[in-house]
Amino acid sequence: xxxxxxxxxxxxxxxxxxxxxxxxxxxxxxxxxxxxxxxxxxxxxxxxxxxxxxxxxxxxxxxxxxxxxxxxxxxxxxxxxxxxxxxxxxxxxxxxxxxxxxxxxxxxxxxxxxxxxxxxxxxxxxxxxxxxxxxxxxxxxxxxxxxxxxxxxxxxxxxxxxxxxxxxxxxxxxxxxxxxxxxxxxxxxxxxxxxxxxxxxxxxxxxxxxxxxxxxxxxxxxxxxxxxxxxxxxxxxxxxxxxxxxxxxxxxxxxxxxxxxxxxxxxxxxxxxxxxxxxxxxxxxxxxxxxxxx
Numbered sequence: 644x645x646x647x648x649x650x651x652x653x654x655x656x657x658x659x660x661x662x663x664x665x666x667x668x669x670x671x672x673x674x675x676x677x678x679x680x681x682x683x684x685x686x687x688x689x690x691x692x693x694x695x696x697x698x699x700x701x702x703x704x705x706x707x708x709x710x711x712x713x714x715x716x717x718x719x720x721x722x723x724x725x726x727x728x729x730x731x732x733x734x735x736x737x738x739x740x741x742x743x744x745x746x747x748x749x750x751x752x753x754x755x756x757x758x759x760x761x762x763x764x765x766x767x768x769x770x771x772x773x774x775x776x777x778x779x780x781x782x783x784x785x786x787x788x789x790x791x792x793x794x795x796x797x798x799x800x801x802x803x804x805x806x807x808x809x810x811x812x813x814x815x816x817x818x819x820x821x822x823x824x825x826x827x828x829x830x831x832x833x834x835x836x837x838x839x840x841x842x843x844x845x846x847x848x849x850x851x852x853x854x855x856x857x858x859x860x861x862x863x864x865x866x867x868x869x870x871x872x873x874x875x876x877x878x879x880x881x882x883x884x885x886x887x888x889x890x891x892x893x894x895x896x897x898x899x900x901x902x903x904x905x906x907x908x909x910x911x912x913x914x915x916x917x918x919x920x921x922x923x924x925x926x927x928x929x930x931x932x933x934x935x936x937x
Contacts (some may be wrong), residue, residue: 645804648786656716660729661876663713666669670713671706681705685918692844692906694913710872711758711917718760723768729871735866735883742864743771750857750865752886754905755917756830762870762881763823767798771814775800775815776823777808796918804828806835809853816860826854826901832928840933841899843908847932848923855890855897869908872915 647905655663675682684795685704689696717726742749751766751774753759767774778801788853800815802808814821827843840847858865865886870879887907888900910914925932 644786645650652716653720655713655768657722659780659876660717660878661718664710664728664876667710667713668706671709672814673700673704674709675702679703681919685923688844688918688920688922689913690847692909692913694910697883699778700914704916704918707872707915708917708919713783714758714761718764719832723764726761727768729761729878730870730881731878732880733883734880735868736769736922738864738866738883738885739769740830744865745864746862748816748863749774750816750863751821751823751887752826752854752858752865752867752901752904753823753869754908755825755911755920756869757915758870758872758879759823760824761879762868764799765870765881766821766823766868770798770821773798773800773815774818774821774823775802775812777802777804777812777825778920779804804834804836809835812857813860815858816863818910819862822857824854824857826851827905827920827922829924829926829927833926838926838929839894839898841895841900841902844921846923847934848902849926849929850898850902852894852898852902855894858886859890859892868913871912917920 655787682701685701686696689700689704694700704752739749749770751763753762753888763774763776802811812824815822829849830838830853832838837852838849839852841850842848843850857863866883867886868881868883870881872879890897890900
């Protein structure tokens with residue numbers, strides 16, 4: 644089965660990006676109709692964020708999500724130079740270059756928005772040292788093996804979202820290397836993930852403390868980025884900006900600051916965010932929400 648899925652991924656990776664995005668539009672439109680629970684969640688989350696949530700907006704979110712899934716084979720199996728050619732413009736690389744000139748480690752932070760796998764692959768190829776991406780291994784070991792084979796190539800490394808993974812990225816940053824963290828992943832206390840309840844678009848959400856902790860490691864530069872997906876399969880634009888605001892070591896303050904940065908990026912590219920993700924869930928082992936303790 645793993646051989647078949649690998650072959651399927653390689654075939655998809657060979658298709659032109661415009662064709663993949665046409666397939667993504669069809670797949671996403673069908674999913675929007677067939678998954679009422681996810682459709683409702685996306686609408687509720689968009690309204691919570693103060694964004695337009697008409698049927699066309701919800702459909703667009705599903706379509707962009709489907710495109711993101713179809714871009715994974717490209718990230719895993721296309722040659723690095725072919726991936727680089729998909730990026731039509733790069734905004735903010737001077738922030739990376741400044742950090743490189745200073746010998747700083749680089750913490751790249753991106754929400755579940757746009758084509759973060761392809762953007763991460765592009766960034767990795769431009770750096771003079773390895774880039775370690777944190778990720779949650781899928782439940783099916785077969786897919787984990789494919790993902791590992793695709794991500795651990797060139798200068799890419801991976802670290803699981805657990806204690807050992809945190810130690811791995813801390814070591815990489817202190818060695819002056821780079822890592823990628825997705826800050827809107829809900830941490831699991833049962834797996835050692837640390838979090839706090841802070842507002843996300845005005846509603847308490849259990850938020851990881853890891854991104855802020857890594858950003859405060861001595862000699863590390865924290866940068867947010869987004870791989871904006873252009874319409875019509877035209878490619879992507881990479882946006883990089885420094886973390887906005889000042890971290891002070893207080894868990895709640897810092898987690899809220901990270902959320903504010905995530906909100907900023909979502910408002911810029913609303914339909915490219917993974918609004919179907921259950922961002923406000925109550926993970927097992929987490930303390931009660933503030934509203935539940937009052």
